[in-house]
Amino acid sequence: MSNEEGNIIKSINVNNISQAVAKLCIDANYFLGQDMIDALQNAYDQEISLTGKEILKQIMDNAVVAKSEEVPMCQDTGFAVIFVELGQDVHIEGGSLENAINEGVRRGYTDGYLRKSIVGHPLERENTGDNTPAVVYYKLVPGDKLKITVAPKGGGSENMSAIKMLKPAEGLEGVKQFVLDTVLAAGSNPCPPVVVGVGIGGTFEKAAMLSKESLLRAVGTPNPRPDIADLEKELLISINNLGIGPQGLGGRITALAVHVDVYPAHIASLPVAVNINCHANRHKEIIL
Amino acid sequence: MSEIKLITPVTDDVIKKLRIGQKVLLNGVLYTGRDAAHKKLVELLDSGKGLPIDLQGQIIYYVGPSPAKPGQIIGSAGPTTSGRMDLYAPKLIALGLKGMVGKGKRSPDVIKALKQYNSVYFAAVGGAAALISKSIKKCEVVAYPELGPEAIYRLEVEDFPVIVVNDTLGGDLYEEGTKKYAIS
Numbered sequence: 001m002s003n004e005e006g007n008i009i010k011s012i013n014v015n016n017i018s019q020a021v022a023k024l025c026i027d028a029n030y031f032l033g034q035d036m037i038d039a040l041q042n043a044y045d046q047e048i049s050l051t052g053k054e055i056l057k058q059i060m061d062n063a064v065v066a067k068s069e070e071v072p073m074c075q076d077t078g079f080a081v082i083f084v085e086l087g088q089d090v091h092i093e094g095g096s097l098e099n100a101i102n103e104g105v106r107r108g109y110t111d112g113y114l115r116k117s118i119v120g121h122p123l124e125r126e127n128t129g130d131n132t133p134a135v136v137y138y139k140l141v142p143g144d145k146l147k148i149t150v151a152p153k154g155g156g157s158e159n160m161s162a163i164k165m166l167k168p169a170e171g172l173e174g175v176k177q178f179v180l181d182t183v184l185a186a187g188s189n190p191c192p193p194v195v196v197g198v199g200i201g202g203t204f205e206k207a208a209m210l211s212k213e214s215l216l217r218a219v220g221t222p223n224p225r226p227d228i229a230d231l232e233k234e235l236l237i238s239i240n241n242l243g244i245g246p247q248g249l250g251g252r253i254t255a256l257a258v259h260v261d262v263y264p265a266h267i268a269s270l271p272v273a274v275n276i277n278c279h280a281n282r283h284k285e286i287i288l
Numbered sequence: 289m290s291e292i293k294l295i296t297p298v299t300d301d302v303i304k305k306l307r308i309g310q311k312v313l314l315n316g317v318l319y320t321g322r323d324a325a326h327k328k329l330v331e332l333l334d335s336g337k338g339l340p341i342d343l344q345g346q347i348i349y350y351v352g353p354s355p356a357k358p359g360q361i362i363g364s365a366g367p368t369t370s371g372r373m374d375l376y377a378p379k380l381i382a383l384g385l386k387g388m389v390g391k392g393k394r395s396p397d398v399i400k401a402l403k404q405y406n407s408v409y410f411a412a413v414g415g416a417a418a419l420i421s422k423s424i425k426k427c428e429v430v431a432y433p434e435l436g437p438e439a440i441y442r443l444e445v446e447d448f449p450v451i452v453v454n455d456t457l458g459g460d461l462y463e464e465g466t467k468k469y470a471i472s
Contacts, residue, residue: 049469051309051451055413058449062419066364075354075364075417075437113363115354115437127436156369156391156414188462189369189392191414243470247391247413249309249451250465278415 010144011091012288014100017148020286021104024150025080026112028284029072032063035218036281039256043193043246052251056193059246059279073280077114078152080105080134083216087143098136101148106130117155137209149216151283157194157276160186163208166270175200175272176235182274183239183255188248191278193256195219196239199273202263207271214259215277223260232258256281293447297345298386300406306452308459312410314448318349318389320441322368325432326376333379340431341440343385349412350390352437353421362427362443366417367391370409374398381407389450393462403458410450411461423448 037060044056066073082101086092092100109116109131118132119125162182166174179198186194199210222229235258245251256279265271294302296316306312319341321329329339350370354363370390377388378401386407391414394402402408412420426444433439453461 049465051311051465058413058416058419062413062416065422066418069418071357071360071418071421072354072364073418074415075352075366076368077354113355113357115352115363117352159369187393187466188411188414189371191391241471243466243468245465245469247411248393248462248466249411249453250461250467250469252469280415 009089009091010087011093012146014092014094014097016288017092017097017100017146018104018107020148020288021082021101021150022108022111024148024284024286025105025108025114025152028150028152028282029077029112029114030070031067032073032280033219033283035220036256036279037063039219040193040279043253043256047246047251047253049245049249049251051249052246052253055246055249056253072114074154074278075115076117076154076156077109077131078154078282079118079158080109080131081151081153081212082134082136083149083151083213084136084138085141085147086138087145088140089144090146101136102132102134105132105134146288147285148288149283149285151216154278157190157278160190161211161273161275163204163271163273165204166272168268168270170270172231174270176238178272179235179274180238180242183276184242184244186276187244190276192244192248193246193253193279195277195281196235196255196258197275197277198235198258198260199275200260200262200271201265202271203266203269204271206263207273208275210261210263211273211275214261215275215281216283217259219281220257225262228260228262232260235260296347298347299345303386303406303408304456306408306455307457308452308455308461308464310452312450312452314347314389314445314450316445318347318443318445318448319343319430320351320443321348321373322350322352322438323372324435324438325440326373328432330376330379333383341442343380343383345384345386347387347389348380348385349443350388354417354437362421362424364417365421365424367412367414370394377401381405394454399454399458399460402454403456406456408452408456409454411453412448412450420448
């Protein structure tokens, strides 16, 4: 098939999409990323608290058991948060893209023996029974590829997230203080050692999106902007100086990494959002 | 650091000796319960009715396991955030509940109840759910099956690893541990 300008359009069938999403849901929950395994080993080497060290050992052993027995690392297998990058030369055939994604979540969470943690109404709170619907974000990009990232997000860490609309005059110091305050208030709840995602700038929801998307980077990969990479390093040191430690029981390793993303802001605004991830920092992706 | 073995049901004497930071291996029975089950238990108490389980000397584990695969006793079963049970816990502690296992800080009301009624709060490692489930040897639903993973299960455990976080003296390892390793 070709479009009006004669470019070839690639067709992707919805069944392939459902199948891919199902596998990503399972893989993200069974298999800890190598970046996280390396980061945990590094944390183990650095931690001086004996209790902290033992906890880190348990977390690493847990990843080995989950992988070898093909079971979820954590019983909270999360809200299926899905990022779609759709090439503008891709044609989806056979049905709705969003339905296909939700069908994939349904199959993955059922066939993979993952916990169904979604209630259909936030106040009535009846479980939907199949972990749908997913939270899906779309980005239209050049090209003929479809990239899908599944990032299952647990409630314990998500509940510790925060956003604040700072005054521009509060500046960098205000941003740093808010990040530290948020991590300190979270304490043991988000299952430290955590990965801290920070979004600075944009609007209210843009800052939140930046903080969430920053967690998709391989852990510890610095922001390409040198000034922001320096801020990431500084925040990591400050956070680890809080003493919260593995599982909040005291120690030198509270966070494995801090990822910061920035976006232009309104002359009147300085939004800052903090999205915390647990020590699994689950996400898996595929390009179709 | 040596480990202390506890076998449920436990007595006040045993509980009173525990101190924050000690590693404990739980053996015997643990009852599971999350927000939904706690709400139902406390509603029964408030209306003067009996509970479906006898909590005297027992320990509750805050967990909502993933489904068991064929051949598994239970799915992955790590602790959930305990703070969500803080509103309900003091009433169960007053009734004779001797311990709770979860993750995360407890409220001042819970900590006060622990002192008053000789009970303790233990932390298990959040996110170590596949490993933890290996110490669970038996699992059966005893109340509220309609709640699915939030039902009350009776677990039989062997050397289930936990750490004492709040003891009967009012100690709090989250506070003490953080203070010890903080650098200002």
